[in-house]
Amino acid sequence: MTEKDDGQLVGSFPIMPKQARAQQKREALLRSGSILFVEKGFDQTTAKEIALHAGVATGTFYRYFADKRQLLMSLLEENFDLLMPPKPDWDNVNPEFFLAALMKEHFGKMNRLGLHRVLPELVSRDPELAEVVRRTKRIIHKQIYNGLKTTKEHGLTWDDLSLDTISWTIIALLEKIPEMHAESGKEPDFPEIAKIICRLVFPPDKLSQLKKIREMSDKKWI
Amino acid sequence: MTEKDDGQLVGSFPIMPKQARAQQKREALLRSGSILFVEKGFDQTTAKEIALHAGVATGTFYRYFADKRQLLMSLLEENFDLLMPPKPDWDNVNPEFFLAALMKEHFGKMNRLGLHRVLPELVSRDPELAEVVRRTKRIIHKQIYNGLKTTKEHGLTWDDLSLDTISWTIIALLEKIPEMHAESGKEPDFPEIAKIICRLVFPPDKLSQLKKIREMSDKKWI
Amino acid sequence: MTEKDDGQLVGSFPIMPKQARAQQKREALLRSGSILFVEKGFDQTTAKEIALHAGVATGTFYRYFADKRQLLMSLLEENFDLLMPPKPDWDNVNPEFFLAALMKEHFGKMNRLGLHRVLPELVSRDPELAEVVRRTKRIIHKQIYNGLKTTKEHGLTWDDLSLDTISWTIIALLEKIPEMHAESGKEPDFPEIAKIICRLVFPPDKLSQLKKIREMSDKKWI
Amino acid sequence: MTEKDDGQLVGSFPIMPKQARAQQKREALLRSGSILFVEKGFDQTTAKEIALHAGVATGTFYRYFADKRQLLMSLLEENFDLLMPPKPDWDNVNPEFFLAALMKEHFGKMNRLGLHRVLPELVSRDPELAEVVRRTKRIIHKQIYNGLKTTKEHGLTWDDLSLDTISWTIIALLEKIPEMHAESGKEPDFPEIAKIICRLVFPPDKLSQLKKIREMSDKKWI
DNA sequence: GATGAATGAGCTTTCATTCAT
DNA sequence: CATGAATGAAAGCTCATTCAT
Structure with missing residues (x-):
């Protein structure tokens, strides 16, 4: 045997x-x-x-x-990177296409792993686990934050962008995707979510400017 | 005692x-x-x-x-209304002030109750509970959706506003507030979050128009 | 109220x-x-x-x-007499008719009360209850025994009749009637059981003699 | 141990x-x-x-x-055969000796096991258990019934023998033995019980005929 | 190392009995 | 006297963890 x-x-x-x-x-x-x-x-x-x-x-x-x-x-350790949302690269591609594709992929991975459904209650009673999760989120936050910062420094974003709050908002949206899926019953509308994020980050004129420039190279992301 | x-x-x-x-x-x-x-x-x-x-x-x-x-x-039944976020009244007040105040109050209630921290894992294994939660969220979604719809019909919002996705986004933000609090350690920056929501709903020109008109009557909300 | x-x-x-x-x-x-x-x-x-x-x-x-x-x-105390089977009067009536009628009545009472179904297991763990039940049975035994004794002294029974064992046998039969009912599904055949008891007590010649003499007065018992 | x-x-x-x-x-x-x-x-x-x-x-x-x-x-399953009373072999041996020996052995087994004292109340509330017990009793009944039938066909029994009622009577007697023991305090008088069963089955002349023939071979059973 | 039987603390739930109203 | 809410001991059963093989 x-x-x-x-x-x-x-x-x-x-x-x-x-x-x-x-x-x-x-x-x-x-x-x-x-x-x-x-x-x-x-x-x-x-x-x-x-x-x-x-x-x-x-x-x-x-x-x-x-x-x-x-x-x-x-x-958790093993799938650490799966839990990490992708680091958006704001100004090399059409941001909306790019974000939509990234989120779709991330959402797929998360869903396949499923661990995010287990963590919430555990976190509230396991300080060590809570610390791990917190650390992970902080890294994610930092990544998004830095990306946004660079973009802001390039003068592409709203002038009054609160980097911190926007970063948390983006994380919140990413984390809600599986639940939106489960609760609405429909496949999340990734392009729409991407549009929302872009609207939060870029003023309309800057955004259309970015989109025009990157339009061709983005085809591969669809 | x-x-x-x-x-x-x-x-x-x-x-x-x-x-x-x-x-x-x-x-x-x-x-x-x-x-x-x-x-x-x-x-x-x-x-x-x-x-x-x-x-x-x-x-x-x-x-x-x-x-x-x-x-x-x-x-859950007893605190049903606590779980419901407030119904925003978009065009009778300065939206940013109003939203910030509403969210602050809602956040306080949620935090005092704390049940939102217990539900996530349970929902995945208790179909009846899941149904209750789903129903609640649908009502919330409907309320926000209808508020946005009216506002859109008044021509105050972005033309291309996807009412459904924006509604879910607002819910996501509201639900994330306690966690943002717990994870960032800081008090959530309600005015900033309100600004984000307003940016999602109103084009800049419409928003400043709304804010100017309502400025005085809003003092009471602060 | x-x-x-x-x-x-x-x-x-x-x-x-x-x-x-x-x-x-x-x-x-x-x-x-x-x-x-x-x-x-x-x-x-x-x-x-x-x-x-x-x-x-x-x-x-x-x-x-x-x-x-x-x-x-x-x-139990209150229904003491219900638990007591009737005292057969062997030589004043057609014994078979008489016994069948008696048993039918007793069976009806027992069944209506139903307590006999509760006692068995209890008796094994409640000495006081056991004593009550034992006493009751001894009285019954005594009654049957005495009836048989008189009958034997009149020379009506088998010569070698073991009064004690026959008494227990009759009790056994009486007690088994409800179970015979429940397990066979059919109404117990009282005349047959009466015949069996009579066969145990009376030799065939004495029995037919008794039956002939009492035949007319028995009609009332049927 | x-x-x-x-x-x-x-x-x-x-x-x-x-x-x-x-x-x-x-x-x-x-x-x-x-x-x-x-x-x-x-x-x-x-x-x-x-x-x-x-x-x-x-x-x-x-x-x-x-x-x-x-x-x-x-x-119960394991002791199924213990619960089964022995199958009497009416016409190959002195029936009284044989029955007495069989009953003595069966009584010993039953008493050692003791389960018969537990079943009565349970049966009334456990349908599955009731079914097992009922099935067992039906098998026993069948065995006794068939034995009696053969004997009757050999012309050895009373002409008017009701096979069914006699079978139930014999079962009743067998089942009562432990209780007779417990309640009378004395060892059951197996020979007497055997005599009673024989009196129910055989007319006196047939019985003495059977006894005479088998007398010698039976010594081993005592 | 691998196995899975054995352990027993601990959880949910019931119910005979008491006692304030 | 009657009431029925309250009690808490105790039953049935589970499961994380150990340990002899």
Whole structure:
């Protein structure tokens, strides 16, 4: 039973070194954890279920993770960049097209991972987790902030743009996308959302100027 | 605690009619449930704890609520209007002042209740709860939508305003306010958020026109 | 509400003296207890349910009975004679007709009361109840025994009749009647059972002799 | 207790294979359940107590049985044949000797198991259990019925024998034996009960004929 | 290392009984 | 006396975690 996966000639090259085997199990557990957490919620998922779903014994779970919580933390770390929204590049492309494409892709990734549905309640009771999430958001905020800053310095934005508040607003919009999807039932209207963000950042005249210039090179983003 | 309810003259009315007593317990349980759900999360709060916190016996909890979930539902029903953001009245006042004031008030209420922090994960596994939340959001959306529609018909908004997406965006912003608060650490900058919403709705010229006209009558809102 | 049952002229003769009122409640409780014990089993019936069914408050239950068990004991005492099978009068009537009629009546009473279905498990854990039941059975046994003894002394029975064992056998048969009913689905065949008992007691020649003599006077028993 | 299972030579087989261990626990739980159910009644016995009595933790109980009820069902299934009274073989042996011996053995088994004391009240509220018991009784009835039928066809019984009622009567007697024991305090008089059954089945002349023929071969049954 | 049976604290829920009104 | 809300011990059951094999 344990040998099924390496029915190989005696003496042949071990296809899968010991550590890699362990890695495989760890990853199976992570994958199973991710799936079940999203499906049933963190508290409703038992360590036993995760192990079963991953095809290992209950005890094995505890060899790789101190507890359920630690598995979740590992999941977060591993998918750190997935949780990060893309860094918009405001002035090299038609901003509306570009944003719409970026958001569509980000939304797809988020939805595939699904972890964002698990975090909200946990954050309120797990300070360490809360800290991780907060740090992540701050990085995102910083990225958007810096992008906006450069753009502002180029004189492309509203004069009175509050970089900080706009950054949070953009994050808020990005985070709401999955929920808008779930609650309205329709696919989010990414171009419209992009338009909204652009309206927040660029005065109409600057925006149409940007759009004209970048129009051709943007075709690839659609 | 036991003395609060009979600071009255000797010989006056019966201290507290029977039903009022029961109501008091029910409400104590609701209050305790609300506090503990927000503090520790729904799943981490036990019925026993709620009872203890409310100063009644475990069994008493079950006289008033079938279970924890039902207590939560009652909390939601009872605070239904708190969850509703205010209906903005776009063209009778300086929109920015007005919105800032409304949001500040709403934010205060939401924060005091705190339930919004409990719902997200629950919604994903409790279809009935999900339905309640969905219905609430649809009403909110409708209200904002209708307000915007009237404003648009008055020719005050951007010509290309997508009423639906803007409505969702405003909801997203309102809902994010508590989190912005928690995550940034600072008090949300309501005037700035109001400005953002106004920028989404009104072209600059229409907005300054609105602001000038309403400036005086708005003093009362500050 | 409490006055509904004596809507009488002021000053008129109180139809129901105080004690009788109490008696009424006591009896309502006994009746409700009996019904519910038989319907759902002793342990599955709560004091609250009995009170509700009897139309009184929970607390009132405990004014009339120390606890559920005591109510059961009262039920037994009150229906003591119902539990007693009839004393057969072997030689004044056609024994088969007579027995069949007696059993039919007894079976009807037992079934209406139904308590026999509640006792078995209780007896094994309640020594006092066990003693009551045992005493009852001993009296029954004695009655049957004495009847048989007289009959034997008249030379009407088998010579080798073991009075004791036959008495228990008759009791066994009587007690099994409700179960035979429930399990076979059919109405018990009382004449057949009577025939069996008679065959155990009387040799064929003595029996036909008895039957012939009593034939006419028995018509009334059918 | 822990030593019973390895009275073996050092160096021999592994003491107890894994599955056997589990079986041991399962059986310990069954045994403890049986004992406690009989001692205190089904409802008065808690899963915790059974586990404690079996020397395992509460949770272990639930690894082997879904609940108390299922343990009882397993007990019944496992002892199905114990509950079945022996199939009498009417015409190959002295019927009285044979029956007495059979009943004595059956009585011993029943008494050791004791479950018959638990079933009566449960049956009235557990339809599945009721069905199991009913099925069992029907099989027993059928067996006795068929035996009697053959005997009747051989012309050995009373001409007017009602096979059905006699079968139920015999079952009633068999089932009452433990109670007769408990209530009279004396050891049941098996030979007398056997005589009673024989008197119900065989006319005196046929019986003495049967007894004479089989007298010698029966010695072994005593 | 891997296994999964075993553990037992702890949660939800019920109900006999009390007692203020 | 009657009431029924309140009590809290205790039952059924789950699951994170350990540990002998």
